[in-house]
Amino acid sequence: MKLESLRVELRPRTPWEAVELGTALVRRNAAAIWIPWLLLVAPVFVAVNLAALAAGRIWIAWLAMWWLKPLFDRIPLFVLSRAVFGETPGVRDTLAAQRSWGWRAMRGHLSWRRISLVRALALPVDLLEGADPARLRERRRVLGDAVRGQGMLLTLVCLLFVAALSLSMLSLALLFVPWEFLPESVRATWSLLTVQPPPWAQFALHAVAWIATSAIEPFYVGAGFGLYLNRRTRIEAWDVEIALRRMRTRLASTATALLLAVAVASTLPLPSQAAPRTPTAQDDDRAPATRSDRASVPRSAAAMHLSDVFGEARVDDPGFDRAVEQAYRDPLLRPKRTQSHWQARQRERHAPPPDLAFPALAKIVAFIGEFGLWLLLLALLVLLAATAKRWLPWLRGGLVARTSPAPVEVADAALPDVLPEDIAAAARRLWREGRPRRALALLYRASVEAMAARAAVMLVPGATESECLRASRRMPDPQDRDAFARVVRVWQYAAYAQRLPGQEEFDGLLDTLAQRFGWAR
Template sequence: MRIDQLDVALRARSEWEAMELGTALVRRHARAIWLPVIAVSLPLFVAVNAAAWWADAFGWAWLLMWWLKPVSDRIALYVISRGVFGEEPRPLQTLRAQRHWGWSGFWGYLGWRRFSPFRALLLPVNLLEGSDASQRSVRRRAVLGGTFGHAALLTLMCMLFELVIVSGCIAAIFLFVPLELLSDSWRAAWEMVREDMPAWARLGVNALFWLAATLIGPFYAGAGFALYLNRRTEMEAWDVEIAFRRMRDRLQQAAPLLVLALVLCWPMGALRAQEAEQAAQCAAPADADTDASDDEEEHADAVPADDPSNTAAVIFGGSPDTAGFRQAVQRAYEDPLVTPTRQVSRWERTQTDAEKKRKERDKDEKANPFAKGPRLPAQVAEWLLWGLVGVLVLLLAVTAPWWLRWLRGTGARRRSTPGAVLEEAVTMPEVVPPDPAARARDLWQQGRPRQALALLYRASVESMSERAGVVLPPGATEAQCLRASRRMPDDADRTLFARMVRVWQYAAYGGRLPEPEDFDELASTLQSQFRWRA
């Protein structure tokens, strides 16, 4: 199996996560799965039920359709096993592949293994691995080792889903029966099922079971395949292998760059070393020439005075006054402006041998900077660090308005913690007092504002029902009261009642109490408008 080409993320999953992955794969390849499944199962359903109609044996038709369900499972398994590699087959390709794909390991699931509750988990072992018959039992035991419980639960859940679909479709028929005829319809349906169900009813039940199996079967096969993938990932560490393969690919992609860097950096260091050596060699002959010229000058100074080529007559081309000339030359040399001399003394620290070696080593490194290897990675790392520091400084400068106020507030006075809010259960008064406005003001002064508003609302509802001439049902909601208030003849009364309802809703459900002045003004308005006793 080419696990490096899998189109799903392989990792250690729980069994429930693996089954969810399988259902997601089925949804991804829904068209490629259900088209061939229907193309195979629908003609089979028609042929089996036609034979059952002729032989009057619909029970055997249902049993045969149930027994052949693994045929649809293998179609879904074929599509999903190709789809996880990004190679979703077309419906026609899937149908053509069923003629020769996996039949050698499939016959057992149409025989003695048909009753196995682990069919969804073990079917990929027979159809996908291609192992010999002698090795399949070992592989099945290994794959089933730690997942048999979830495989059995998967089979049970899919069976329950099919039963729910069938029973739901049957119950949906009775939704179209009028309510007064429902009991008679149930009684007639029960008598028909108990005594002698007609052929069309049996065919309809078989069709519902076929529909449920067609809908749930691919999800059953997909969840079992995902359990199989998860089990093999745990056993063979596929996720670790894929991680190593991806690491190898990344290193192979980066290898040419590393080789190119070595090719470019190391020869440059060697060339610079050669240039430094050549420069040192060139400097040595120059020093030698300088020494030679100094030797020649010293040698010239050491020429004896009686040399014929060193006489004044030969040098100046005549017979000058030798004594006067010598005296003039002597005076010129004695002039301090011509040959100034001074004596300077300074202290220098004596260098140790280690310091001398270090200086020599620094000189060598300056002459050949690649003697210890290329410094480019170190320089790049240094630039990256400086860039990171710059980014951090920029982030600090940008986010200063958010964190600076916290620094400024470290020494500030702590705010006083508000006192605990006392909640009180609000109950509507059973009997409205004759002076509700005055009683509400007393409750407000006692620190019970919600009870005061409840009293005003209750009194306003009674006044509204009297003026509108309506009788409200027990427990009427605010919306029902507002609809009833539309029957009041006076528009001012309707507006005032709507205002009272809105204030009560804000206080009861939103916790927003009115100001004391607003409350007093509302109570006075209600008292004068609805003519309450003071």
């Protein structure tokens, strides 16, 4: 690993600073991450949803796309692991690498480790180190145990961001609805998404959720990669190693220059080797030099020459003093640690000042402020004890296991095989006799037969409400489809929730069905 080519400043960081480093790397390489992501994930998303819709089980698409997320997470991790060394891969290189890179580690991430809450920490270890399984388990323990809590919080925060983005995109459509139609539009949207949603609504809801996931997932992987870099920096002292390598480079260049200067100085002639000077008359007037004086001349001249080459050494150089002071301030040379702890202190109780207008009221307020939470808890317990007769039976009934009612089918009407000739009159008679559920069953069964005749479909015995609703879409008249959907909804409320319609609602429903399906006489 070429640590000297890293494009980030390596230093020991706190876990959340490391998370910020990872998200900054994602923002810097956004195009190199999201373009391959969309090119690879979008076709898979469309294919999985079409297959699930064809099978009538949209939940299969939700489960499949969630389960395959570790497979897609290889894209941002591949880009970041190269970009951090200044070698950002292109779109073609990233897509080509997905055919062979990291498949060995996917066996664990798509099986027993899929529900791990610290997947962002384990992915860099498994995909970038590629050691044997025993060593990988040890590496995951060493690198991940110290920041496991931050990794779980990171997963939770990213899930909340996905939920917020999904709700924001769903709410964005309501901004274009006029204010007077907003309540009805909200109810219609909720009914469309929860009560027998059509295939296009199911696909749109899944698309909104996956768009939000695609926006957040690369940041999740990048944050885990930042935690991975920070843990390796702390454990393996990458920052110290990089500093030593840079120091070695500087010393090597300085030593080369020093050797070159010595070589140049050795080639220059010294004054003792210079040609003899012709004596002049002025020299004769001087006193003859002693032997020791003549010997000191060439040494002093050579010293002056070397001083010109290397410069004069100064012990009191201020630059040298500043460098020494800066070195001693280096936290790696003189590490310091600050610890703090709680220590009880003596409380001094002061009497209320004598100049208060209402000292008794001040004592009451002080007592409430000091013991207010305990008083509130006491009041809550008293309130619960006083109202126990109301909520205790409900609590006991809620603890009893209740079996969900079986789905009501077409044949669940307890009616004869042949319907009466005057269906509207028979339904009104049953309603007046106090048998509303039987009256609604008669309307529902008669509506199903009328729908099957107009839609030209053959229903299987025991067809459920959802199957009947899907078959009713073949009726050519939209008003007939609306009337049938209305009677199905009223029948479901009565069968499942025991919510019977009122007299006016029943009469209106009966008149509408009689008019649409030819029961009126």
